[in-house]
Amino acid sequence: MTRNNDPNLRLRAQHHDLQRMVDRLRVIAAAPEGILLPHRLHYLLESEVGALSGSLRAHLAIEERDGYMDILNQEAPELSNEIALRRKEHDVLRQHMTELAQMGYGDGNIDVYRLAILEMLDLITDHEAEESLLLDRYTDSRDTV
Numbered sequence: 481m482t483r484n485n486d487p488n489l490r491l492r493a494q495h496h497d498l499q500r501m502v503d504r505l506r507v508i509a510a511a512p513e514g515i516l517l518p519h520r521l522h523y524l525l526e527s528e529v530g531a532l533s534g535s536l537r538a539h540l541a542i543e544e545r546d547g548y549m550d551i552l553n554q555e556a557p558e559l560s561n562e563i564a565l566r567r568k569e570h571d572v573l574r575q576h577m578t579e580l581a582q583m584g585y586g587d588g589n590i591d592v593y594r595l596a597i598l599e600m601l602d603l604i605t606d607h608e609a610e611e612s613l614l615l616d617r618y619t620d621s622r623d624t625v
């Protein structure tokens with residue numbers, strides 16, 4: 481495999497962009513009470529959750545389709561257990577995004593919504609951090625071949 485085909489390099493920009501969206505939403509969701517009128521805050525949170533959901537779902541699909549999972553499974557079978565764990569986390573992330581979307585469109589408590597968003601953001605950050613470590617291990621192992 482040439483370095484240009486290294487999935488780690490190809491996914492790095494996507495991970496960076498996704499993390500920027502996560503950081504922005506975290507700041508909004510954790511903003512002190514009173515910074516925005518409640519209905520403005522709710523609207524902003526819903527629209528940012530919608531944008532993140534679209535980007536995240538597209539990102540997960542790319543990773544599963546031709547991003548890295550098949551490549552690593554073929555070229556680094558010693559990482560297959562970890563790859564399977566990351567794949568399962570994708571389903572958990574999709575389920576949480578669906579639940580968040582349903583919650584946002586209701587007239588529920590804004591603080592419950594904010595907490596659910598922050599929990600979701602932690603899940604995304606944890607997943608991406610584990611994934612980056614996995615991809616780094618793969619890249620490092622290829623560099624030493």
Ligand SMILES: [Fe+2]
Nearest residue numbers: 540543566611
């Ligand atoms: Fe992933």
Ligand SMILES: [Fe+2]
Nearest residue numbers: 495543608611
């Ligand atoms: Fe990822």
